Amino acid sequence: MKLLDRPRLGLAVALAKTVTAIVKKLRLGAASVLPGEIARRFHPKLLSLLCEQVQSGIILIVGTNGKTTTSLLLRTILEANGAKVTHNATGANLVNGLITALLADTNIFGKLNADYAILEVDENIVPLLVKECQPQIILGLNLFRDQLDRYGEVDTINQKWQEAITPLSETTTVILNADDPSLSYLGQNLPQTVLFFGLNQPNLYLEEIPHAVDSIYCPVCGASLTYQGVYLSHLGDYHCSSCGFAKSNLDINSKEWGQILVGVYNKYNTLAAVLTAQTLNISPQLIKREIQNFRAAFGRAEELNVKGKQVRILLSKNPVGMNETIRTVNEIKAQGKSETTLLVLNDRTPDGTDVSWIWDVDTEKLVEKGGTIVISGDRVYDLALRIQYSQQTLNNPNLNLIIKENLKQAIDIALKSTPPDQTLHILPTYSAMLEVRQILTGRKIQ
Incomplete structure (x- = not known):
């Protein structure tokens, strides 16, 4: 120097x-x-x-x-x-x-x-x-x-x-x-x-x-x-x-x-x-x-214990990422270890403002497995439309779809819907992941 x-x-x-x-x-x-x-x-x-x-x-x-x-x-x-x-x-x-x-x-x-x-x-x-x-x-x-x-x-x-x-x-x-x-x-x-x-x-x-x-x-x-x-x-x-x-x-x-x-x-x-x-x-x-x-980085298959319930956060910020997290969740569902999934979609700068990518996500595979799907986030109704379109295609009577604008309420509902012996899977975009962790842990990522 x-x-x-x-x-x-x-x-x-x-x-x-x-x-x-x-x-x-x-x-x-x-x-x-x-x-x-x-x-x-x-x-x-x-x-x-x-x-x-x-x-x-x-x-x-x-x-x-x-x-x-x-x-x-x-x-x-x-x-x-x-x-x-x-x-x-x-x-x-x-x-x-x-x-x-x-x-x-x-x-x-x-x-x-x-x-x-x-x-x-x-x-x-x-x-x-x-x-x-x-x-x-x-x-x-x-x-x-x-x-x-x-x-x-x-x-x-x-x-x-x-x-x-x-x-x-x-x-x-x-x-x-x-x-x-x-x-x-x-x-x-x-x-x-x-x-x-x-x-x-x-x-x-x-x-x-x-x-x-x-x-x-x-x-x-x-x-x-x-x-x-x-x-x-x-x-x-x-x-x-x-x-x-x-x-x-x-x-x-x-x-x-x-x-x-x-x-x-x-x-x-x-x-x-x-x-x-x-x-x-x-x-x-x-x-x-x-x-x-090894233990996962925050939001990347990170596992938390919240109110006696197991929670796994799987960051899902683009079509490929969300398709793969859905694939992982479905494999765990097939083992009888998960039946509730929370999806959170934001469109802030860290996420990308164009959320049209959700139509490239194979949400049909998630709907096909049934169970409870809770959705939230800034673009909750865009995500709701995508999920409901999949449901109209498959008409799965075993699907329980819950739409909540308020993220804290959505998390509370998802936790209550998760049996003690199962894992709640949360699939958020990036800024949504930060919000989810703050609500679950009571602190921001530093």
Whole structure:
């Protein structure tokens, strides 16, 4: 770091820490973005100066779904191996949020003492971020449609990633999900070392390709891909009969790794964290131990005990995410361990203001299983229309649909409808998840 930068860096850090203290003291929020925004205005090169201080490497975790769970599992493994890790654990994944997280672990002079920085990164800022830092590892989880009012289709994001990553040093290792055709194609065309994770378990295939799929066409020639089977949305085993493009060879055997969290999507998160940890030369024994002891991040298959009832929160913020949480809930319903589900739909900035995506959700599969479905949220009546449309199609006499505008009342009703030996599943969008947790626990996420 240049000597001239040190006083300015110290002032930027002091300013950020003061803002953080004031915001938290006055209970104005989590202070996960504002301190970084103010400090960055004072010192525009702050992010690159902080990244330069990370001793062993920066790990960028990108993708539409699974960033928080994967990041937390990887952090748990690294810390168990003795590493000091800085991480934007609040989920603030734009530039100002990343700066805030890094500043939180500096001393008053701006000295960052960290072996690794695990940064969950919004998929749209990857090109900007790699100009500010040289990552040791880029971990790409998946690309699904998410908040189309902000980003557009997945092909646009994929192209941006390729243009941003290609010029990076060959010291960067890229780890990608081979089951996602667009990411598999990306990896096959990068000059860096690329490793692939994915599933090789046909027993986990879906019976059919879901309605909400994003990329079933060959990224090389545009022909329809031939799928041997689909695990989740467009993720699966595939090849192109027209040009020969096919799923990349895996660098990990999914059959050898268990998981502690429910759902196929969490199997992917586990494999992503495992392959990254292996790349960092962490022993398989330690990795397996930490997987078995792992606990979910807030809202991501998180389990709570509320008034003697078991509650599981499954964040559902886009068509693929909600379809997978419905799949998980239905599997548990089939075991007789759940009959009540609460869905909460908001349309605030963190959720995306366009809620038309709910019509790409296979709510028929939830209605088909029956039981009690309680719905709430800012867009409760949009969700009610979607559920009632499914009910008109199926006419399931065993469905009990309850509509409640007031979220606290909706939660109370759902809890009362849940027998003591069963689990209440709550499927909220992002801002709704924060509200649900505050009501259930009596405190905000800090």
